[in-house]
Amino acid sequence: MSTRLGYLDFINCLPVYYGILEEKVGINAQIIKGFPNQLNNLLAAGDLDISPISSIEYARHQDEYLLLPDICLNSEGPVKSVVLISKFPIEMLDDKSIALPTTSATSHVLLKILLSHLNVAYEVKPAEINSMLSNSDAALLIGDDALRIRKADDLFLYDLAELWQEKTGFPIVFAVWAVRKDYVRKLSIVSPYLEIIEEIAYSLRKSLNYGLANIDKIIDRVLPEFPSVDLWDYFRNLKYKFGAREREGLLSYYDYAFRLGLCERCEELVFFQQTG
Structure with missing residues (x-):
């Protein structure tokens, strides 16, 4: 059974999937496009196995999701979108x-x-x-x-x-890539199948690296839709690293949201652990 992988259908996500779309990077998954709210609902319903989701959705489903550790969509300063x-x-x-x-x-x-x-x-x-x-x-x-x-x-x-x-003082994390815990449990019945998730995470990283190295081609691809936008500046301000500052900023965001009653308390980010 092919893994069902979400694809956020905005150009800010295009660098992550560009290597896959250009068939420079292989991936063993069925890719399903959608806007943030659609992917949020599909993953929550179990109709996706792995997907980018609105970052607030992790806090709301933290008992059901694990995070992929090396990728998110964030910006430090103006993002324009x-x-x-x-x-x-x-x-x-x-x-x-x-x-x-x-x-x-x-x-x-x-x-x-x-x-x-x-x-x-x-x-x-x-x-x-x-x-x-x-x-x-x-x-x-x-x-x-x-x-x-x-x-x-x-x-x-x-x-x-x-x-x-x-x-x-923190970057804002707009989206994270999450995997359903029940999908991990299903694959872990035969432990080598956890490699499926590891391979998808690896393919996403490799595809992102290809996309970042070919931003000029991405811009050429989407320029007809955004003729008056400084796309070089736009992509320059988008970041995909999920490092310590991004994680701290995300937890700060969750704390503010919790105090406003907009999510459950979330004091820890739990990541999918590779087996190797």
Whole structure:
């Protein structure tokens, strides 16, 4: 049975899968595309075995998931693809309304953390800026939708990754790669089959290395969709390392989220352990 592997269908995830998509890196998995909320739901339902998910979802399912140790999607400073578009300066959003996109989870929580000192009414809507702002005072956009937005002169734009770094000093981890514990248990009945997960993790790392070495080709591939975006600058600000600072920043994010009642307490990141 082929492992069911999620693929986040935003260009920020393209470097991770580029080597696989270009058939430079082999992988023994069925790849299933989706937006963050779709992958979150598929993994939670057991319809995926391994997937990138919104980072908040790990805290919400920590008893069910293990993390792949070497990869995440993060940014330290402005990221351009997680933005708040507002009719008012951010400090004047008290007693105002904000539309949240249906595609997101991590960014919903991040915005609520950043605005926790304000009384804000949130409403989830499809990610279309004009309809979002028709009945709301501000709108959150993420991913490719955020990159495509052209802010009118009378609106204010705030980069949430930049605001998080200013608040905490940490990078913000938007997505992690998780494997279901029950899938690990199923494979561990015949222990050599755990190598399947190790091989997929290795293929993802190898594919990412290929993607990072060929950012120019990735940019050429997606430029027609984003003709007015500085894609070199965009990819320069995206990071995929899951090191000590990223892990500390993620735990800080979970602590803020827990204190707001947005997830269970999560004080430890538990990783899939390779057998070799």
